Amino acid sequence: MERDALLQVANFSTLFACMVLKFPQILVLMRARSTAGVSLNSLVLELAGFIVFVSYQMYYDYPPPTYLEYPILIAQDVILLLLILHYNGNMKQSIFYAAVFIGGWKLLTVEKRVIDLAMSLCTFISASSKLAQLQCLWATKDSSRVSALSWGLATYTCLARIYTTVVMTGDVQVLVRFVAMTILNFWVTATAMYYKPSAKKKD
Structure with missing residues:
Protein backbone atom coordinates (compact mmCIF):
# COMPACT_ATOMS: atom_id res chain seq x y z
CA MET A 1 0.00 0.00 0.00
CA GLU A 2 2.80 2.41 0.91
CA ARG A 3 4.57 1.67 -2.38
CA ASP A 4 1.33 2.28 -4.33
CA ALA A 5 0.83 5.63 -2.59
CA LEU A 6 4.42 6.66 -3.33
CA LEU A 7 3.99 5.59 -6.95
CA GLN A 8 0.86 7.73 -7.29
CA VAL A 9 2.63 10.72 -5.76
CA ALA A 10 5.56 10.27 -8.15
CA ASN A 11 3.28 9.94 -11.20
CA PHE A 12 0.99 12.85 -10.36
CA LEU A 43 15.72 22.38 -28.09
CA VAL A 44 15.51 20.57 -31.44
CA LEU A 45 17.42 17.56 -30.07
CA GLU A 46 15.27 17.53 -26.93
CA LEU A 47 12.11 17.58 -29.03
CA ALA A 48 13.41 14.69 -31.15
CA GLY A 49 14.23 12.73 -27.99
CA PHE A 50 10.76 13.33 -26.55
CA ILE A 51 9.10 12.16 -29.77
CA VAL A 52 11.16 8.96 -29.88
CA PHE A 53 10.54 8.23 -26.20
CA VAL A 54 6.77 8.67 -26.25
CA SER A 55 6.52 6.69 -29.50
CA TYR A 56 8.46 3.82 -27.91
CA GLN A 57 6.26 3.82 -24.81
CA MET A 58 3.07 3.83 -26.88
CA TYR A 59 4.36 1.18 -29.31
CA TYR A 60 4.97 -1.28 -26.48
CA ASP A 61 1.70 -0.34 -24.78
CA TYR A 62 3.30 0.79 -21.53
CA PRO A 63 0.97 2.19 -18.82
CA PRO A 64 -0.04 5.76 -19.81
CA PRO A 65 1.00 7.20 -16.40
CA THR A 66 4.64 6.40 -17.32
CA TYR A 67 4.66 8.76 -20.29
CA LEU A 68 1.54 10.95 -20.06
CA GLU A 69 3.60 14.10 -19.52
CA TYR A 70 5.48 13.80 -22.81
CA PRO A 71 2.72 15.07 -25.13
CA ILE A 72 2.50 18.10 -22.80
CA LEU A 73 6.27 18.62 -22.94
CA ILE A 74 6.26 18.28 -26.73
CA ALA A 75 3.56 20.97 -27.01
CA GLN A 76 5.55 23.32 -24.76
CA ASP A 77 8.76 22.67 -26.71
CA VAL A 78 6.94 23.52 -29.95
CA ILE A 79 5.91 26.86 -28.43
CA LEU A 80 9.51 27.49 -27.37
CA LEU A 81 10.78 26.56 -30.82
CA LEU A 82 8.36 29.00 -32.47
CA LEU A 83 9.41 31.77 -30.06
CA ILE A 84 13.10 31.19 -30.77
CA LEU A 85 12.51 31.18 -34.53
CA HIS A 86 10.38 34.33 -34.21
CA TYR A 87 12.95 36.27 -32.18
CA ASN A 88 15.73 35.10 -34.50
CA GLY A 89 13.75 36.19 -37.57
CA ASN A 90 13.59 32.64 -38.97
CA MET A 91 9.87 31.82 -38.80
CA LYS A 92 9.94 30.35 -42.33
CA GLN A 93 12.02 27.48 -40.93
CA SER A 94 9.03 26.38 -38.84
CA ILE A 95 7.54 24.67 -41.91
CA PHE A 96 10.73 22.65 -42.36
CA TYR A 97 10.81 21.61 -38.69
CA ALA A 98 7.13 20.65 -38.77
CA ALA A 99 7.65 18.44 -41.84
CA VAL A 100 10.71 16.73 -40.32
CA PHE A 101 9.14 16.05 -36.93
CA ILE A 102 5.76 14.86 -38.24
CA GLY A 103 7.40 12.70 -40.92
CA GLY A 104 9.86 11.26 -38.41
CA TRP A 105 7.08 10.48 -35.93
CA LYS A 106 5.24 8.48 -38.60
CA LEU A 107 8.37 6.58 -39.63
CA LEU A 108 9.26 5.52 -36.10
CA THR A 109 6.46 2.98 -35.76
CA VAL A 110 6.66 1.50 -39.27
CA GLU A 111 8.61 -1.50 -37.98
CA LYS A 112 9.73 -2.88 -34.60
CA ARG A 113 13.41 -2.67 -35.55
CA VAL A 114 13.05 1.03 -36.35
CA ILE A 115 11.51 1.98 -33.00
CA ASP A 116 13.98 -0.21 -31.09
CA LEU A 117 16.94 1.38 -32.89
CA ALA A 118 15.52 4.86 -32.33
CA MET A 119 15.09 4.14 -28.62
CA SER A 120 18.67 2.85 -28.36
CA LEU A 121 19.78 6.22 -29.77
CA CYS A 122 17.30 8.22 -27.66
CA THR A 123 19.59 8.56 -24.65
CA PHE A 124 22.40 9.82 -26.88
CA ILE A 125 20.04 12.31 -28.60
CA SER A 126 18.65 13.60 -25.30
CA ALA A 127 22.11 13.80 -23.72
CA SER A 128 23.34 15.74 -26.77
CA SER A 129 20.54 18.27 -26.24
CA LYS A 130 21.70 18.96 -22.68
CA LEU A 131 25.35 19.17 -23.74
CA ALA A 132 24.40 21.63 -26.51
CA GLN A 133 22.74 23.88 -23.91
CA LEU A 134 25.77 23.60 -21.63
CA GLN A 135 28.08 24.50 -24.51
CA CYS A 136 25.92 27.53 -25.29
CA LEU A 137 26.08 28.69 -21.67
CA TRP A 138 29.84 28.19 -21.50
CA ALA A 139 30.28 30.17 -24.71
CA THR A 140 28.06 33.12 -23.75
CA LYS A 141 28.63 33.02 -19.96
CA ASP A 142 25.13 34.50 -19.74
CA SER A 143 22.07 32.65 -18.49
CA SER A 144 19.77 35.66 -18.13
CA ARG A 145 17.45 34.16 -20.80
CA VAL A 146 17.71 30.60 -19.44
CA SER A 147 15.25 29.55 -16.73
CA ALA A 148 17.01 27.61 -13.96
CA LEU A 149 13.54 26.83 -12.57
CA SER A 150 12.55 24.97 -15.76
CA TRP A 151 15.77 22.93 -15.67
CA GLY A 152 15.32 22.28 -11.94
CA LEU A 153 11.81 20.95 -12.54
CA ALA A 154 13.19 18.75 -15.32
CA THR A 155 15.73 17.32 -12.87
CA TYR A 156 12.95 16.45 -10.40
CA THR A 157 10.76 14.80 -13.03
CA CYS A 158 13.64 12.58 -14.17
CA LEU A 159 14.35 11.57 -10.57
CA ALA A 160 10.68 10.66 -10.11
CA ARG A 161 10.70 8.69 -13.36
CA ILE A 162 13.68 6.63 -12.18
CA TYR A 163 11.47 5.38 -9.35
CA THR A 164 8.35 4.80 -11.47
CA THR A 165 10.35 2.95 -14.13
CA VAL A 166 11.91 0.60 -11.56
CA VAL A 167 8.50 -0.15 -10.01
CA MET A 168 6.26 -0.28 -13.09
CA THR A 169 8.24 -1.56 -16.09
CA GLY A 170 11.85 -2.28 -15.17
CA ASP A 171 12.92 -1.31 -18.70
CA VAL A 172 16.72 -0.95 -18.52
CA GLN A 173 16.96 1.33 -21.61
CA VAL A 174 14.42 3.71 -20.13
CA LEU A 175 16.09 3.59 -16.70
CA VAL A 176 19.55 4.39 -18.12
CA ARG A 177 18.04 7.31 -20.03
CA PHE A 178 16.46 8.82 -16.90
CA VAL A 179 19.64 8.43 -14.83
CA ALA A 180 21.67 10.19 -17.52
CA MET A 181 19.05 12.93 -17.94
CA THR A 182 18.91 13.55 -14.18
CA ILE A 183 22.66 14.15 -14.05
CA LEU A 184 22.71 16.39 -17.13
CA ASN A 185 19.60 18.38 -16.17
CA PHE A 186 21.14 19.07 -12.77
CA TRP A 187 24.37 20.15 -14.47
CA VAL A 188 22.51 22.63 -16.70
CA THR A 189 20.55 23.92 -13.68
CA ALA A 190 23.75 24.51 -11.70
CA THR A 191 25.46 26.17 -14.69
CA ALA A 192 22.45 28.43 -15.34
CA MET A 193 22.46 29.52 -11.70
CA TYR A 194 26.22 30.14 -11.79
CA TYR A 195 26.00 32.36 -14.86
CA LYS A 196 23.03 34.41 -13.69
CA PRO A 197 24.08 38.11 -13.80
CA SER A 198 23.36 38.55 -10.10
CA ALA A 199 25.38 35.45 -9.27
CA LYS A 200 28.47 36.34 -11.31
CA LYS A 201 31.57 36.86 -9.31
CA LYS A 202 32.83 40.43 -9.23
CA ASP A 203 36.29 40.99 -10.69
Missing part, protein backbone atom coordinates in the same frame (compact mmCIF):
# COMPACT_ATOMS: atom_id res chain seq x y z
CA SER A 13 3.74 15.20 -9.17
CA THR A 14 5.67 14.49 -12.37
CA LEU A 15 2.60 15.17 -14.49
CA PHE A 16 1.86 18.40 -12.62
CA ALA A 17 5.48 19.59 -12.84
CA CYS A 18 5.56 18.87 -16.58
CA MET A 19 2.33 20.81 -17.13
CA VAL A 20 4.18 23.98 -16.11
CA LEU A 21 7.81 22.91 -16.69
CA LYS A 22 8.52 25.09 -19.73
CA PHE A 23 6.38 28.06 -18.68
CA PRO A 24 9.20 29.84 -16.78
CA GLN A 25 11.45 29.52 -19.85
CA ILE A 26 8.67 30.70 -22.16
CA LEU A 27 8.02 33.75 -19.95
CA VAL A 28 11.74 34.59 -19.73
CA LEU A 29 12.02 34.58 -23.53
CA MET A 30 8.87 36.64 -23.99
CA ARG A 31 10.08 39.27 -21.53
CA ALA A 32 13.59 39.45 -22.98
CA ARG A 33 12.50 39.16 -26.63
CA SER A 34 15.97 37.71 -27.16
CA THR A 35 17.37 34.17 -27.27
CA ALA A 36 20.98 34.85 -26.24
CA GLY A 37 22.24 31.92 -24.19
CA VAL A 38 19.39 29.64 -25.31
CA SER A 39 20.47 26.87 -27.68
CA LEU A 40 18.22 26.15 -30.65
CA ASN A 41 20.12 22.90 -31.29
CA SER A 42 19.46 21.82 -27.71
